[in-house]
Amino acid sequence: NKLWGGRFEDSVTDAVERFSESVSFDKELYKHDIMGSRAHATMLAHQGLMTDSDRDSILHGLDEIERRIEAGNFVWRTDREDVHMNIEAALTDMIGEPAKKLHTARSRNDQVVTDLRLWCREAIDKILARIKQLQVALVSLALKNEGLIVPGYTHLQRAQPVLLQHLLLTYVEQLERDAGRLVDCKDRMNFCPLGACALAGTGLPINRFMTSDALGFTAPMRNSIDAVSDRDFVLEFLSANSITAIHLSRLGEEWVLWASEEFGFLTPSDSVSTGSSIMPQKKNPDPMELVRGKSARVVGDLVTLLVLCKGLPQAYNRDLQEDKEPLFDSVRTILGMLEVTTEFACNITFNHAKIERVLPAGHLDATTLADYLVKKGLPFRTSHEIVGRSVALCIARNCQLSDLTLDQLRSINPIFEEDVYEYLGVESSVKKFGSYGSTGSECVAEQLKFWIAKLHMNQTQE
């Protein structure tokens, strides 16, 4: 009954069939499987390996099967093992004899990896679109919050004042590299395995360049054993997703922190928050917690695939069937994470008043003060020490650096002059930044302009 049953007497046990079937998840590949079969049939006819009329029957049959699948009228059968056999068997049921010619010069080994590369290529394009949407949302959020100064943190301790815009663009930068990795991955994977057959190629006069072109691949893969053996393109894809997921987990952490009572820097709207079944006052930033949490499964999916491939000999081993679920899960998860982060970004308000109120705390201007002393000619290490003592004085007196009188400052070191006050206070401090890439407002405006252009944003649209 199975298509490979020639030499077999018994059929497999139910438990083995249940354990081995893949159609419950690899039907996700139906569209790409049909796409590959179309190209293959067309090539076979062109090469004289089937008649034009057989090819036409096959193409019509495949169209009909695709329609049925998309309409939900296709019965997936576990006893037909996988997406390939389900479609081929349905085709045979439908058009008879010609269907038996479709598998000429093809094996499930090259077929599945062709499907998978096509699927990945499309998935990458979807992710790239979502990354761009999130970048646009972040830039828009920045544009809405011009001039807002927030504490910049290191070690989660207040370090220096930064423009919120500057901070938001950090994530835009990171997402851009995430996109770059995906593009590189797509370019490297976009080679066609079809025609590698089981592993050795074939003696039939096929034309691999023709199928490769028809499917939009750069070229056929050079080595047929390599073509069916390796899954490095999936590993690379899942690695890229994992790095993106880690980036998003960090944004998630940051926004969850900022939404807390203690920080209170941002408020998500009701449309992206949830409540508690027991505590009536709660309003939780769940989507960003889930973004942070779901990063874990993207990493887990990568680990699954690394463990899977470790130590397998060439060429195809059945273990490789297990490549699909982690891949599908990784893609589905990362798409969801990007979508929901974008929605969250569109639905938060930064609490300017609260931020401004708490901003003076933390001596954020201390480094600017050190720069002041450097400009006065002191070596940096000496400046650092003087400012350290000034901060200690503030802590003792429970005040800010800008509250110290000139006399108090001079008691620490006589080099201080009246112009020191131009460097103190958070706003003065931010104004002093000017190095390329820094938080100085002109530098940040430059960056914003760069991204608006790069993302083809029409500023008035936002």
Place this chain on the structure above:
Amino acid sequence: NKLWGGRFEDSVTDAVERFSESVSFDKELYKHDIMGSRAHATMLAHQGLMTDSDRDSILHGLDEIERRIEAGNFVWRTDREDVHMNIEAALTDMIGEPAKKLHTARSRNDQVVTDLRLWCREAIDKILARIKQLQVALVSLALKNEGLIVPGYTHLQRAQPVLLQHLLLTYVEQLERDAGRLVDCKDRMNFCPLGACALAGTGLPINRFMTSDALGFTAPMRNSIDAVSDRDFVLEFLSANSITAIHLSRLGEEWVLWASEEFGFLTPSDSVSTGSSIMPQKKNPDPMELVRGKSARVVGDLVTLLVLCKGLPQAYNRDLQEDKEPLFDSVRTILGMLEVTTEFACNITFNHAKIERVLPAGHLDATTLADYLVKKGLPFRTSHEIVGRSVALCIARNCQLSDLTLDQLRSINPIFEEDVYEYLGVESSVKKFGSYGSTGSECVAEQLKFWIAKLHMNQTQE
């Protein structure tokens, strides 16, 4: 519309709802959720926190809901978020007012972790049963192959001859430790979080010992914050599964090797093999490849959960919703791996003739020969060197140690005497083993007896 909606004006966006819902997978917990609610309602009534009549309505309602779920007539609604809210809301639809009292002195935080512990406890019992079945299958396989000597390998190089029975019992031992880990895990997790509420407990006069007893827990958990915060029991469970999976991956590797043309030591029956869609002669040991491959996802599931929990502050965070899918996947996978390995074990034949034919190769008796020299009084290092030179002679003459004449042996060292031939050849070699736990036939028979008793196997049944 949401049960926590009191202070909310807008409902969440579709994307957030889709991303946040858990009912599509946590409905797996329905039975344990209902079990928990029954115990909770009974306790509430006993403590005077609801009337007996309210309790009875609730219990009948829950019975009906359980029936509907099991009959497939229950409509799970994504807008009701999770299994808890689906059941509670359905209960409200069904019995009205009394249902609103069920969530008294309870939060989804303690509810979900109660469900999860109940689910894990049951899952462990299922895995323990499957482990035992596999142990029985391995012992039965050993009994069927009494006396068969196979090469023992280190570095995949032939090392010493061993009884196949001895090798099969290795896996029985490993599975026994796997079971031990699960039992420890179950004992450690079997404490009741119910009544911890959101995190702080409650001021209502509940009785946590009563619900704990009713649900078969050892005792209520001592600290309510701990109760809702931690998932270490899932981490421990997934760790135990991972180690089992690694053990099975090694058995998978071994049997795949042994089924190859080159080894040819075993033949799986058709009922546990599959063929090729292109190569008509193929008969592949797919189930054991998949066992090896699926070990990867069990490891990936563990990594997911470790990454998930890393760095989360106390107490409940929404990230923790992501604990379920890896848990369910790990359990489902390990159950399948154990079942299929058991079936495979029941459906393989060891090829005695082939094994016996190839057994002489590899100088498996070299170590026995070294023991002979030690018994003659040589230091082991000296013996090792003499045997090394004897093997070199064999390689040069393309023969086995037992083929060397006494003169040839004596040319290497005069200590050799006629009795050396009692130590040469694979069968003689095996006979010489006698240390506890060794491959000597009496030692192995002892081990077999031990396992037959321990597994309550009736030897005649097999």
Place this chain on the structure above:
Amino acid sequence: NKLWGGRFEDSVTDAVERFSESVSFDKELYKHDIMGSRAHATMLAHQGLMTDSDRDSILHGLDEIERRIEAGNFVWRTDREDVHMNIEAALTDMIGEPAKKLHTARSRNDQVVTDLRLWCREAIDKILARIKQLQVALVSLALKNEGLIVPGYTHLQRAQPVLLQHLLLTYVEQLERDAGRLVDCKDRMNFCPLGACALAGTGLPINRFMTSDALGFTAPMRNSIDAVSDRDFVLEFLSANSITAIHLSRLGEEWVLWASEEFGFLTPSDSVSTGSSIMPQKKNPDPMELVRGKSARVVGDLVTLLVLCKGLPQAYNRDLQEDKEPLFDSVRTILGMLEVTTEFACNITFNHAKIERVLPAGHLDATTLADYLVKKGLPFRTSHEIVGRSVALCIARNCQLSDLTLDQLRSINPIFEEDVYEYLGVESSVKKFGSYGSTGSECVAEQLKFWIAKLHMNQTQE
């Protein structure tokens, strides 16, 4: 030159020697290797496999080698590959012929795994001691901060008020389970592989029970192939460490948060903080950041070992040499994490005044208010909704629940009476808790008493 060189003509290349040597890290096992050799020699003599005088030479030689190693006077030689060969070869250099008898009825396969089990057993004891120290430090910290109420969080949003003591005991509970896992692991691993030899046992009349007893093992391992093949005890140990590490990462996260300007709940002393090379005002809680960060390598070490063991056939494969570095790293890291967390716990001050000042925010008493309404006879869901509306009113008026007048409350629902004020406000709220394990002060006092007794703490000592 190598001890296995009999049949070899060439020595290995430098690159291979460098890549293959393990002495640079497995010398860590020297003490346990010598311990094992002592027991082995004593047994061999007792069984008549060497003379008493050979045994005495060996024992004296081993003593001398141990002295030299501990004095730093032992030259470890890479060309002697590993700790075993280094010690055996040094013994041969020192005492000559008798040393050649030491490896009788032993292989490096059983030797290394004996060393490793001894090493792990000792390592677990060290970790258990450190866990207890941290528990004592946490309980002491709790005792020092009696009565302090802090916000309890879920979703990092303020949820309910809890006693700091209650929260600190959460970690004590988690550490107790961590210890339990290690004890189980030790019990399961404490079986003796010595005498399994290469994999098959031996024909020489050894006594495995004697060496097992001498080394403090429960019994010899039952199956010699299992004894040399498996590393599940390392996997279990690293799993246990990973779970502990995750627990500590969560404590790290919490204390880093609490040390921030925004939370401001605790201040570490200078002796456990560091500063910035550029920002003079910074005081960073680095040790707890590193605790959080180092959890990652403990997880990475576990993954390394899982990947390592996946798919290896029985019995010993050289891959297994790679088990040691992740094991050593995991143990070293977890010991450091526990030590430093203990020091941190001993060096932080909770800022009572600040905490009390900010405590009213967040409507922490909302759930207590819902309990009030339940006590008045309302179903919980109705109470939840009423309190939800009360909170909404507070948000609109920018006040706390306790600031609402009775009239305002009654405008929401007439059920409110004067006694409602006994349930409002954080302190009142905490007083109302009374369920087992809850944050009620008597419940927490009970828990504290339990831990003081369990940890044998003399309360006056603290």
Place this chain on the structure above:
Amino acid sequence: NKLWGGRFEDSVTDAVERFSESVSFDKELYKHDIMGSRAHATMLAHQGLMTDSDRDSILHGLDEIERRIEAGNFVWRTDREDVHMNIEAALTDMIGEPAKKLHTARSRNDQVVTDLRLWCREAIDKILARIKQLQVALVSLALKNEGLIVPGYTHLQRAQPVLLQHLLLTYVEQLERDAGRLVDCKDRMNFCPLGACALAGTGLPINRFMTSDALGFTAPMRNSIDAVSDRDFVLEFLSANSITAIHLSRLGEEWVLWASEEFGFLTPSDSVSTGSSIMPQKKNPDPMELVRGKSARVVGDLVTLLVLCKGLPQAYNRDLQEDKEPLFDSVRTILGMLEVTTEFACNITFNHAKIERVLPAGHLDATTLADYLVKKGLPFRTSHEIVGRSVALCIARNCQLSDLTLDQLRSINPIFEEDVYEYLGVESSVKKFGSYGSTGSECVAEQLKFWIAKLHMNQTQE
């Protein structure tokens, strides 16, 4: 005493110092740290932020320090924390006041990530060189074994005959993609963080383009917060290494299998094999086992870094100190794996005679026979079934397909004609392959020519 000590009264405890120090491993960065400091000092002087004479003192001092480090005369001090502070403090000890100016407009945050990017860039170049060496070794091995046919496997079952050259080139292909990933990674990381300072940039008039150019970076990084926060370049690098490691683990597995008695396809020379301390006859392919095993730590290192970065808020957190050891370990391991695999490839002999003897087994020509029937006009599925029955007949008669008489074949299906024998037998079978990338000898010769050119191999050299 610490360079950041201004506001601190106590120094850190010993345990914290031990736990926190990084100099024991980050001294690996000394060369790149000095390189960065040279560029920074030169820029500062050019911008008027220090005098030319200060700059010269610094440059000379740094030269001297580099010399001392390389001569092993530099004392690394743990109390000076890290490589940066060690070098700066030593510089201060040496040249006094001017050294205090070096840290102007710089923080350890941007300094360390600059060092790290420089180090990674260099490490990638080293790995690329090693990858190429291995590719050359594999191509050379192919050239030495022209015409050798080996079984191609799927599911570790014999599938089709392939040229050994074809199989070896599979690994060359995979390594080429590995190299491609590293090149992409290097291009993406080659941007300069220096001048980002702590996180916000600086108000001092530095020139970031000047330092970027001097250090060979493409450009300064656009966003200063991004510059100090992210470690995605390390994640990408470790991902690329992991994929390479997985590829090598598969080669390791394959060669370990092939070196077994059962396969017996290859023999490693003594110079890349090791023996057994107990079994004198053993000759183990240890280097390839270790290559397989060490892949695990490369994966573990990646997981460590993913776990490390998960959920960290911006910008620098001390957790990130833990990025270095996994990075260094990954690079050291992958370099060793590549080197040793190359040596192994140079030191193995394929056993032509043995391979030829065993090649007929396994019906490797079955697929070619199916192609024959397709060429005769049968649909593939029908051909597959006929060949399946022919194989069943062979199994029953214990013969090969080429042993069947034409009558026997015709009894299965009358389509068979005399020309069928041109398709039977392994050698005939291989001759029939002709599709692009297939194992046909001309196709493989094409591939070889491609690689000889691409790798700039002078064929006569080999």
